[in-house]
């Protein structure tokens with residue numbers, strides 16, 4: 022009997038395509054981290070494998086890939102190169118909104134290999150990326166935005182941005198082309214996920230065209246980013262566990278003459294890590310199952326899955342540092358990169374603290390809304 026969360030036979034070819042690409046992504050991951058370069062070749066390869074359009078709805082020319090299959094693909098890509106997974110997930114998330122709720126040409130753009138990015142987070146808004154504070158003023162043809170968006174992964178190669186702004190009747194979402202009114206400010210010299218190059222963008226009286234408005238009726242409906250974020254952390258956690266296991270099997274402790282993996286504390290922590298990872302995957306798979314079956318509670322389940330997966334990734338990556346000792350602390354070891362990469366998931370909205378806040382309030386029946 023297969024798992025209720027197994028990817029269907031019909032969608033296995035998309036997962037296989039990602040699995041075929043993973044070794045080359047993994048081989049370049051250290052270099053993208055060291056040089057802080059965008060993994061453009063990887064993103065192009067994902068597009069050529071048909072995985073961009075696969076994730077789009079059937080009525081817009083996509084394959085209507087299930088979230089279950091997409092989660093598995095993000096896990097595989099995230100384990101090989103988390104920067105690639107992050108930029109690609111943001112690209113797909115922005116494209117999903119514009120292709121589904123925007124004008125039809127966005128599907129053609131995606132099919133042609135054009136790149137998308139999410140410009141939602143504001144310098145003063147932090148985690149509250151769905152509640153923009155920056156107001157766009159009505160002008161002929163739409164609205165004008167004079168403001169900034171922060172941490173826009175993959176912005177330097179984006180052709181289209183998904184941008185939100187406060188309008189008279191609340192938040193509005195628009196597709197905005199990368200033109201001269203959008204100025205990139207290079208802030209991204211980060212600790213981890215260095216290949217995402219998530220820079221700051223200044224929008225200088227940028228026209229948010231009425232015809233490119235994205236009529237998202239419910240920004241909290243299941244979507245690629247909310248459901249995909251736990252998988253970035255799961256990918257990093259798996260890579261960290263593999264790297265520490267390899268080290269523990271090979272490195273001999275000078276005082277005992279036996280491998281590090283023979284130490285009891287390492288075996289105990291390895292067992293805990295394994296089970297935590299299984300639990301994180303199961304929580305994330307459950308959220309995807311709910312979304313694929315249009316069942317209520319998918320978004321709440323995604324928040325629970327993200328909260329746990331982010332913490333598990335940090336936890337296992339820290340175990341890796343302990344197992345690696347001085348060798349794992351060196352730049353030449355993958356252990357230190359996994360540790361740095363593992364921190365990012367917990368910071369990305371909704372952060373671990375905000376997830377705990379939301380969940381804790383629900384459990385306690387608290388009426389205070391600190392996310393506003």
Ligand SMILES: Cc1cc2nc3c(=O)[nH]c(=O)nc-3n(C[C@H](O)[C@H](O)[C@H](O)COP(=O)(O)OP(=O)(O)OC[C@H]3O[C@@H](n4cnc5c(N)ncnc54)[C@H](O)[C@@H]3O)c2cc1C
Pocket residue numbers: 107111138139140141142146147148149150171172173174175214217219365368369370372373374375378391392
């Ligand atoms: C690697 C990476 C890639 C990203 N890519 C993109 C992208 O492509 N597009 C995009 O739009 N954004 C992106 N972001 C932005 C991200 O999703 C968050 O919106 C942003 O990081 C939040 O801002 P901040 O980190 O300044 O945190 P702040 O929101 O300023 O939070 C500061 C601290 O306060 C805590 N906090 C905040 N609010 C609450 C609350 N209500 N209750 C309890 N604690 C709270 C936070 O947990 C954190 O510890 C990216 C971020 C990272 C790290």
